[in-house]
Amino acid sequence: MRAVTVGGIGMYCLMPRLAVSFPFYMHVSAAAGVWIEYMSKALPKRSENYSEWYNEIVKRADLAENSAVRGCMVIKPYGFAIWEKMQRALDDMFKATGHQNAYFPLFVPKSFLEKEEEHAEGFAKECAVVTHYRLKANPEGGLMVDPNAKLEEELIIRPTSEAVIWNTYKNWIQSWRDLPLLINQWCNIVRWEMRTRLFLRTTEFLWQEGHTAHATEAEAIEETERMLGVYATFAEDWIALPVLKGLKSPNERFAGAIETYCIEALMQDGKALQSGTSHFLGQNFAKAFDVKFVNKENQLEYAWATSWGVSTRLMGALIMAHSDDQGLVLPPKLAPIQVVIIPIHRSPEELAAIYTKVEPILAELKAAGVSVKFDDDDKQRSGWKFAEYELKGVPVRLAIGMRDLEAGTVEVARRDTLTKDSRPLEGIAEHIVGLLDEIQTNIYQKALAFREENTFKVDTWDEFKDQIEKGGFILAHWDGTAETEEKIKDETKATIRCIPLDASEEDGKCVFTGNPSKMRVVFARAY
RNA sequence: CGGGGCGUAGCACAGCCUGGUAGUGCGCACGGUUUGGGACCGUGAGGCCGCAAGUUCGAAUCUUGCCGCCCCGACCA
Numbered sequence: 271m272r273a274v275t276v277g278g279i280g281m282y283c284l285m286p287r288l289a290v291s292f293p294f295y296m297h298v299s300a301a302a303g304v305w306i307e308y309m310s311k312a313l314p315k316r317s318e319n320y321s322e323w324y325n326e327i328v329k330r331a332d333l334a335e336n337s338a339v340r341g342c343m344v345i346k347p348y349g350f351a352i353w354e355k356m357q358r359a360l361d362d363m364f365k366a367t368g369h370q371n372a373y374f375p376l377f378v379p380k381s382f383l384e385k386e387e388e389h390a391e392g393f394a395k396e397c398a399v400v401t402h403y404r405l406k407a408n409p410e411g412g413l414m415v416d417p418n419a420k421l422e423e424e425l426i427i428r429p430t431s432e433a434v435i436w437n438t439y440k441n442w443i444q445s446w447r448d449l450p451l452l453i454n455q456w457c458n459i460v461r462w463e464m465r466t467r468l469f470l471r472t473t474e475f476l477w478q479e480g481h482t483a484h485a486t487e488a489e490a491i492e493e494t495e496r497m498l499g500v501y502a503t504f505a506e507d508w509i510a511l512p513v514l515k516g517l518k519s520p521n522e523r524f525a526g527a528i529e530t531y532c533i534e535a536l537m538q539d540g541k542a543l544q545s546g547t548s549h550f551l552g553q554n555f556a557k558a559f560d561v562k563f564v565n566k567e568n569q570l571e572y573a574w575a576t577s578w579g580v581s582t583r584l585m586g587a588l589i590m591a592h593s594d595d596q597g598l599v600l601p602p603k604l605a606p607i608q609v610v611i612i613p614i615h616r617s618p619e620e621l622a623a624i625y626t627k628v629e630p631i632l633a634e635l636k637a638a639g640v641s642v643k644f645d646d647d648d649k650q651r652s653g654w655k656f657a658e659y660e661l662k663g664v665p666v667r668l669a670i671g672m673r674d675l676e677a678g679t680v681e682v683a684r685r686d687t688l689t690k691d692s693r694p695l696e697g698i699a700e701h702i703v704g705l706l707d708e709i710q711t712n713i714y715q716k717a718l719a720f721r722e723e724n725t726f727k728v729d730t731w732d733e734f735k736d737q738i739e740k741g742g743f744i745l746a747h748w749d750g751t752a753e754t755e756e757k758i759k760d761e762t763k764a765t766i767r768c769i770p771l772d773a774s775e776e777d778g779k780c781v782f783t784g785n786p787s788k789m790r791v792v793f794a795r796a797y
Numbered sequence: 798c799g800g801g802g803c804g805u806a807g808c809a810c811a812g813c814c815u816g817g818u819a820g821u822g823c824g825c826a827c828g829g830u831u832u833g834g835g836a837c838c839g840u841g842a843g844g845c846c847g848c849a850a851g852u853u854c855g856a857a858u859c860u861u862g863c864c865g866c867c868c869c870g871a872c873c874a
Contacts, residue, residue, distance in 0.1 A: 340866085395872070430874095464798090464872050471873065524874095532874095544874060583874055614833050653834040660834095671833055681833085797874090 313661075315595050320539040321467075327589060328468045331598045331662050334585075341466040341473030348662065349585065351606035353476065356584060357456065359508050359603070360478065363500050369452040369480060374434045376457075377425035382433040386558040392525020393429045396462040398473075400425040427460040432526065432551070432577055435481045436559040443483055443573055446565050450493070451483040451573075469586035470543075470797050477581035483573040485565065487552070490574035491529075494550040497578040498531040501546035509584065510601040510714035511535050511591045512721050513545060514743070514792060516768025521752050524577075528552035534767040534792065536721045537590040540741015542767045542794035545587050548578035586797070591717050592686075598663030599685055601713050602706040609635060609642040609702055610664045614652045614671030621646060624670055627695060631668075634699035640706065660685060665709050666702055686713050727790070734781050734793075738762045743794050747787035749780035758782050758793070767792045 313330065314322040328334055333349030336342075345353065361371070377400065384390050404419035428434065435453070443451060456478045466472050480497060484490040498515055505513045513533035523530040527549040535545050556562070556572035565571050592599040602608050611631070613624040628644055635642045645655055652669065659667055667690075669681040680698055683690035686709050693701065724742035728734045737744055748754060748766065759765050769791045778787050 336866095459874095461873070463874095465868095465870090475874075477874075547874070579874075581874055616832060651832055651834090651836070653832085653836080655835085656833095657835045669833070673833070 313595055313597060316538060323595070324586075324590060325468065327593055327598060327661075333589070333598075334468050336468065339473075341463065343468050343472050345476075345582070348606060352588070352600070352604055353582060353585060355604045355606065356504075356508070357478070360500075360504055360580065361454075361456075363504060364454050364478075364480065367452075367496060367500060368450075369454045369482075371455060372453050373455055373457065374431050374438065376428055378428050378431070378433050380424045380426055382437050383426050385433065386526045386554055388554075389432060389526030389558075393461075397429055398427040398460045398462055400427065428457075429459055429461045430577075430579075431455065431457070431459075431479055432481065432555055432575075433559075436555040436561060436575070439481075439483055439573070440559050440561045443561055443563050445563055446485045449483055449485040449563060449573065450489060452480075452493075453482065454478055454480040467586075469582055469589070471583070475582050477579050479577060479579040482576045483556070483561065484576070485563065485571070485574070487574050490552075490576050491550050494529070494531055494548045494576045494578070497576070498533065498546070498548040501548065501578070501580060502533050504580075505533055505535065505545055505584075505587075506714065508601065508603045509588050509591070510603075510710060510717060511545070511587055512714065512718040514768055514770055515772070516770040516792065518547075518768060519752070519755055519766045519791070521755050522765065524549045526551060526554055527577075528554070531771075532768055534743075534794075535587055535591065536724060536743055536794070537587070537797070538720065539590070540724060540795075542743065542792075542796040543583070543587050543590070544767070544796065545584060546578070546580040549576060551575035551577060592713050593663065594688075596688065597661035599713065600663035600665060602665045602710045605663065605665050606641065607643045607659075607662075607664050608640050608706055609666045609668065610655075610659050611642065611644045611668045611670065612652055612655050612659075613644070613646050614669055620672055623672075623675060627675060628670060631695075631699055635702065638699060638703050640699075640703060656683075660688075666705060668698070668702075684709060686716075728781060729778070731781055734758075734764075735762060738764045738793070738795065741795070743767070743792050745790040746781040746793055747778035747789070748791045748793075749783050749785035749787055751783075754780060754782050754785075763795050764793045765796055767794050767796060 313326050316323045328349075331348065332346050333352070334343045334345045337344045364371075380399075383393065383397075401421055401424050402415045402417075402419045403421060404416040405413040406416040408414035435455075439451065442448060456476075458474055458476050459479075460474050462473060463471050482490070482493050484493060502513050502515050505511045513535045515531070515533055518524075518530035518532055524547060529550040531548045531550070532544055533546045535543050537543055551574075553572040553574060555575045561573045562570045563573055588600070588604065589598060592601065611628055613621055613628065615621040615624055625644075625646070632642055632644055645659075647655075650658070656667065656669075663685060665685050667683040667685070669683070674680050674692075674695070677692075678695050679692045680695050681690055682693050682698075682702070682705070684705070721743070725745065726737050726742055727745045728737055729746070734744060734746060744764070755766055769789065773789050773791075775788050776790060778790070779785065780787050
């Protein structure tokens with residue numbers, strides 16, 4: 271990180287000395303406002319260094335920071351507030367589809383993890399293992415692991431909970447009357463990744479994992495697809511993020527699954543981000559953990575399983591999908607603060623006068639369910655606040671000063687378009703409620719337009735290699751073999767993101783081998 | 798695990814080549830002037846210069862070893 275940030279940070283540090291002569295640029299916004307933007311505090315530009323831009327935005331918008339523990343982040347209050355809003359919305363959707371929350375242990379005995387063979391193999395390489403249960407004073411100072419406190423059996427810190435949960439389900443499921451069993455858990459998990467990035471890939475992360483058991487294959491598949499639908503709806507309606515729904519190729523399938531469904535989103539740098547997965551697990555786990563039930567015909571059967579999850583990676587998707595060079599852009603539905611009101615005053619008397627006008631607006635907005643902050647903090651000046659709330663992605667900003675009091679107006683600024691205009695105070699709350707909806711829609715439409723502009727049908731290998739460098743989703747024919755997929759990955763770093771659920775049959779030739787193909791699949795480089 | 802880079806104040810860095818008062822900017826504290834797009838001036842606090850050993854009269858600086866972090870690859874939600 272250090273090497274990369276030198277340019278950016280170094281630049282800011284030089285600024286004060288050069289302030290007088292340093293060029294600033296103005297950009298005239300579409301509606302009325304003119305922005306004067308001093309570059310001194312600017313973020314790195316997306317166009318120049320996307321990943322540095324991402325890292326800086328996460329830190330400077332106070333979302334998260336690297337902790338003292340390798341690969342693990344501290345999610346800061348502002349970032350966590352966004353995550354909580356995501357949790358709330360998702361949790362409501364889970365409940366509405368009949369699920370209940372429960373909690374299972376952090377530790378998975380090694381013998382449990384071993385039981386489903388593919389599952390074990392898939393996760394073995396990235397497990398944190400607890401081998402001892404006690405420390406003792408080290409004669410050379412500090413503490414040491416007590417060699418006498420070795421665990422009989424190692425405990426794995428859950429990389430996912432299928433094993434513990436299906437071991438539990440064995441005791442919960444006896445009859446078809448016990449099914450379906452629809453459980454979700456919110457928790458943290460650990461996957462020992464080689465390289466980590468805030469929110470996108472951390473050693474420990476927060477997620478939710480749904481684990482359901484069903485009496486029939488059809489029911490389980492229906493559940494898998496239902497939850498994929500929930501994820502897609504959440505992504506589109508809340509994150510304002512258009513997603514492709516599809517199936518993973520066998521190579522990319524979850525370890526232990528018969529079929530993995532996913533939602534895939536396109537980020538502004540042209541890379542794909544897997545944003546959620548829903549797995550049809552067949553009877554694999556029921557067999558591994560001996561979960562049988564008596565069906566209506568009084569016959570013993572193995573239960574059918576699904577699991578599905580989304581993680582704090584969604585925060586990464588949220589940031590990368592919408593934000594700009596001024597900072598975060600939050601969809602109103604997930605913004606911890608939807609509206610900020612900034613008074614512009616010189617004295618306590620002026621502030622008091624402003625507040626008499628602001629108070630009813632605050633009340634009206636709160637009554638309408640809008641989260642609004644009146645920032646009369648005297649320690650910062652208004653200009654500083656403008657920049658700060660832009661950095662933090664607050665969707666709507668109102669500024670009100672003495673000029674407005676005289677004119678009976680208020681300045682309304684939109685974060686998504688960076689426009690501002692002056693409006694009458696009269697009826698402002700109602701206007702804002704409508705504006706928040708408009709912003710939510712606009713952000714989604716913008717992201718959708720971006721994805722459409724960056725989705726390409728490609729039919730030749732040369733075109734493919736060329737386009738993959740430029741980024742975006744590539745729709746291409748594939749012969750359906752793992753070998754071809756592997757070779758394409760080796761040559762281009764592109765993977766099959768998904769086989770779209772809504773793809774129509776179309777005869778064609780595999781872009782790599784020329785073998786016959788019935789359908790286009792989606793290729794991209796991915797996070 | 799392979800290849801690069803870096804550890805000096807809360808943060809970002811300079812100083813090291815050529816050994817001898819520990820420096821700059823941001824931030825922080827106090828005071829004043831300011832306040833419609835990241836204010837300015839003044840004063841001040843803040844350091845085991847990653848750790849250990851060595852060379853030397855003397856080490857942030859030279860040597861050796863260790864530890865940690867970051868970036869690029871392989872692995873992944």
